[in-house]
Amino acid sequence: MEFELLGWPEEGPTLRLDHEQFAYAGKFVMSSTGKAVCRDGSLVGAAAFDPDRTDPETLCIRYVTVRKDRRGEGIGPQLLAFVRERAAERGFDRVTIGVNNPFSYQAAYRAGFCFTGAEQGLGELELEWPGDRSTARYQAGLDRFRARDLSDAEREFLREKRDTAPPRLDG
Template identity: 70%
Template sequence: MEFTLLGWPEDGHRLRLDYKQFAYAGKFVMTSTGKAVIGDDGVVAAAAFDADRTDPDTLCVRYITVRQDRQGDRLGARLLRFVRERATERGFEHVSIGVNNPFSYQAAYRAGFCFSGAESGMAELDLVWPGDRSTERYQAGLDLFRERDLSPDEESFLAAKADADPPTVLNEWAEQPSARTD
């Protein structure tokens, strides 16, 4: 698999994704965000990002999407780490992402992010890098998800994470996915 930074927001790059295979596919057609992808036989995961409107030292990852048939392979976490590393190389001191489900929350933690303690108006938990990766902070975010109407899979996932430590950060963004235990 190849990780590629297609461009930064000022490059005006468009990416067309199949809306049947990718959530948020329409968001990648916009030229106002930078794009990064993982390619295999075509695009299997994509990210869109831009600078925070109020803090030029922070890059905001707006969307991460993984092709339906590749979900569960930890591609979202690997792509998020790849984007984070490119952002720091470009001089960003902080990177943020908002997540709206416990699976995305876990993926962001695997990429080195942590719960900031804040929620946005779109029912998203704000995760940041760098930050507090304590078990208490990790569980505080999971507790907010536990208060929501959840799917059976989400409820089962959260039950399995009760009192758990944060997941280990991926050693390298290009590491191959391993057998999942969570």
């Protein structure tokens, strides 16, 4: 698996993704965000990010997408960790991401992110790096999802995670 930083927001990178294979494909055509990708022969994942509008020391990961046929292989957490590491190298003290489902929440935790206790946007839970990796904080985020209208797969996932510690970091 190869990870590549295509550029920071000021460099205006764009990326065309197949909208049938990648969620948020249209968001990657915009040049106002930085981009990073993951390849395994072909493109399998992408992330878009930019500095927080109110805190220049915080980088916000806006979108992460993994090709449909490669989801569940750990590509998302690896890509998130790659962006987090590049942000730290560039001098960002904090990296955030908003997630809207328990699977994305788990992926972000595997990349080192932690629930802040806050929600943003349209019901997205805010996660940050670095942060509080306590079991109580991890479960607090899962509890927010448990209170929502969920798919059967999401409900089963949350049942399996009840009373567990946060996942270990990938890599």
